[in-house]
Amino acid sequence: MKQDAIKIKSLVQLFELLPENERIIVDVLRQIILENLPERCKEKISYNVPFFYGNKSICLIWPSTVPRGGIKKGVMLAFWYGNRLRDVDQYLTHGNNKQIFYKIFFTPEEIDETGIVKILKEALRIDNLFTGNKKK
Numbered sequence: 001m002k003q004d005a006i007k008i009k010s011l012v013q014l015f016e017l018l019p020e021n022e023r024i025i026v027d028v029l030r031q032i033i034l035e036n037l038p039e040r041c042k043e044k045i046s047y048n049v050p051f052f053y054g055n056k057s058i059c060l061i062w063p064s065t066v067p068r069g070g071i072k073k074g075v076m077l078a079f080w081y082g083n084r085l086r087d088v089d090q091y092l093t094h095g096n097n098k099q100i101f102y103k104i105f106f107t108p109e110e111i112d113e114t115g116i117v118k119i120l121k122e123a124l125r126i127d128n129l130f131t132g133n134k135k136k
Contacts, residue, residue: 006067008048014066022063024108025075026050029061032113036120041127055130056080058123071104077116078102085122091115 008014015023033052034043041054049069051060057080062069069076079085082092082101091112092101105111 006048008045008066010045011050014045014049014063018063018065021107022065022075025105025111026061026063028108028111029075029077029105029116032111032116033059033061033120036117038124041124054124054127056127058127059120074104074106076102076104079119079123081123081126084126085119087119087122089115089118091119 006017008017014026018026030043030050037052037058038054041052041058043050043052045051047060047062047068048066049060049062052058059077059079062071062076062078064071064073064075078100079092079102080100082094083099085092085101087101092103094101103116
């Protein structure tokens with residue numbers, strides 16, 4: 001199958017495609033996100049990667065093995081409204097995209113759960129603004 005022709009429809013299918021290092025990073029990032037998202041938020045496979053949304057798009061996890069993510073190595077954790085986040089610790093990279101800010105992980109040991117949770121809570125604050133919903 002040509003890489004551009006990949007159509008991933010499930011996490012099982014995604015994990016079968018990924019090399020072990022990327023699979024571990026994706027799994028750890030997913031667990032951190034799922035443990036910290038409120039019940040109203042959901043996960044789905046979109047653009048062939050795990051995608052998390054509430055009132056609007058919140059974040060996604062893009063392994064470099066999946067084509068069209070714009071990265072050659074590692075796993076990217078990207079926030080759709082990164083340009084609106086108060087990232088006081090400058091945890092995220094701003095890159096070329098004006099809206100989507102991200103962090104790329106090359107090893108599971110680089111994953112800083114505290115930093116991710118802090119940014120995720122800020123992303124949820126922004127997501128709540130889209131409906132006037134003030135719940136955490």
